[in-house]
Amino acid sequence: GDQVEQSPSALSLHEGTGSALRCNFTTTMRAVQWFRKNSRGSLINLFYLASGTKENGRLKSAFDSKERYSTLHIRDAQLEDSGTYFCAAEGTEGADRLTFGKGTQLIIQP
Amino acid sequence: SVLLYQKPNRDICQSGTSLKIQCVADSQVVSMFWYQQFQEQSLMLMATANEGSEATYESGFTKDKFPISRPNLTFSTLTVNNARPGDSSIYFCSSTSSYEQYFGPGTRLTVL
Numbered sequence: 001g002d003q004v005e006q007s008p009s010a011l012s013l014h015e016g017t018g019s020a021l022r023c024n025f026t027t028t029m030r031a032v033q034w035f036r037k038n039s040r041g042s043l044i045n046l047f048y049l050a051s052g053t054k055e056n057g058r059l060k061s062a063f064d065s066k067e068r069y070s071t072l073h074i075r076d077a078q079l080e081d082s083g084t085y086f087c088a089a090e091g092t093e094g095a096d097r098l099t100f101g102k103g104t105q106l107i108i109q110p
Numbered sequence: 111s112v113l114l115y116q117k118p119n120r121d122i123c124q125s126g127t128s129l130k131i132q133c134v135a136d137s138q139v140v141s142m143f144w145y146q147q148f149q150e151q152s153l154m155l156m157a158t159a160n161e162g163s164e165a166t167y168e169s170g171f172t173k174d175k176f177p178i179s180r181p182n183l184t185f186s187t188l189t190v191n192n193a194r195p196g197d198s199s200i201y202f203c204s205s206t207s208s209y210e211q212y213f214g215p216g217t218r219l220t221v222l
Contacts, residue, residue, distance in 0.1 A: 007205055009210075015174040021180055033150070035152070035153065037211075040155060041143065041155040041158075041168075041170065042145070042152060042153060042154050042155045042168075043145070043152055043153035043155075044151040044152045045150065045153075048150040084211070086211070088213070097119065097216060098200075098202070098213070098215060098216050099215065100211075100212070100213040101209060102111070102210045102211070102212070105209075
């Protein structure tokens, strides 16, 4: 089965609200990255975590290798936050090999 | 869903040489995409490859430097020509199916 299970697959929020995206891993991962797809199709790196939490503006991410999950929290959502978000995890074996989640389509409504 | 396999997993080559990276899908996909990632940075879209037509390149990437072949609906090859140390990065192939996007595991290239 999939090593990275990302949820939800789609999420609709009203401006000013918040929520969390989650990736569960079926095996121990060494690190996780979160990306947001831009209009050109490139995946912009939001966070790289080997452990703990990181925060950047209205985004905050956490990674727990032992519990096998990572989250991306969005607060005070803005219209420009709409887009597709991906997590990607590095396994402990086969270094540098990333396994991606299937993505979350986030829609922010006025 | 779509499973994507890449070969090689990693490679080391000398400056001035060329390297081929292969991507194989376990089912037919219309479009394949190639991305480049420098360590812990964004994945930059390099090009989009559809079967039987020339790949479409994004700004900063050219056909001469990164020729891409797409001979059928399950296969694509990215070539790095005249490799330079600045090309050292991870290359990912990707495809879409039913509005979901899938990625290969990546090929780490080191150019000496």
